[in-house]
Amino acid sequence: MGQWRxxxxxxxxxxxxxxxxxxxxxxxxxxxxxxxxxxxxxSELDEHGVDLGELVEAGPLDHL
Structure with missing residues (x-):
């Protein structure tokens, strides 16, 4: 699955x-x-304080 930071x-x-x-x-x-x-x-991400313009795709090892 995808991850974004x-x-x-x-x-x-x-x-x-x-x-x-x-x-x-x-x-x-x-x-x-x-x-x-x-x-x-x-579109619901805004309700949680997430700005779509600031999201960057995270690699599989970024969570470590």
Whole structure:
């Protein structure tokens, strides 16, 4: 699945949850990861403070 990063520790991941495709938004602060929420569409990312213009695709090893 795809992963995208935004400034400030925001991570957006394309996932499957209960057989539904969703975007999971999380926020990394001081070494801890906090769930911000799930989105059904890209347009909902704004509700979680994600600016689409700032997203950068993350590689498979970027989360380590």
């Amino acid at each position: 935004a400034p400030g520790g925001i991570l957006v991941e394309a996932i499957i949850l209960d057989d539904r495709p969703l975007l999971r938004v999380s926020h990394r602060v001081n070494g801890r990861t906090y769930l911000r929420g799930y989105c059904k569409t890209v």
